[in-house]
Amino acid sequence: MRSMSTQPLDLAYRKALNTWRPVILYFGNDYCPACEWAEPIFRAIAEKYKDHACIYVLDTSKSPRHPEVTGTPTVLFYKEGKLLKKLKGIGTRESLEENFKKHIGKLRPKQQIARKPRHDLPWLQKTFSTLCTAPRARELLNVRFMSNV
Missing domain, CATH: 1.20.5 (Single alpha-helices involved in coiled-coils or other helix-helix interfaces)
Structure with a gap:
């Protein structure tokens, strides 16, 4: 299912993955036509989940090399420092939303509590x-x- 990487993970990524929250890494490039289409969709979906996960949008020309990224756009889903899923491309909006729900969980609507005025x-x-x-x-x-x- 997942190929083993012989390259060690860069210190910047290890530090980002050292959290109890799910971590999502999006790798794109400014000169990639697919990334121009995919990044706004990814950002729109990620905006809903920003309070429930650590989400990073990275440019492959500026960020350190990641051993799992061979092309752009790529989305990596991590939990407790382990890679759970790798998406080459983001697919459709619905499939990306399903991946977010699967790895982060469904969002509960915020409860509006009727409060007595102070x-x-x-x-x-x-x-x-x-x-x-x-x-x-x-x-x-x-x-x-x-x-x-």
Whole structure:
């Protein structure tokens, strides 16, 4: 299923993979026509999962060589430092979304909890009445100075 790589993984990749969260690496190139088409789709899908995984978009001309990447675009799915799946190309939007769901998990909708307001109108009126504005501060200072004389 997966070919064994004899090349050691670069230190930059080992550091990125040393996490409990799933890691997804996307390798593309600026001069690749397939990458021009694939990268916006990958970014759109990855945006939904950014809080649930470490997602990296890497340019093969600028990043260190990865032994599993032989062409672009390539997507690598890691969990606990182990390569789970390698995609050469991203396929369709639906297949990429399925791979994200499979390796990260389905996203739960955020729950909207009805909360009681912390402050009500009487509290707000009391707070505003105790605030010192510039004219009121002068008035209060004058009253204090007059009482001390």
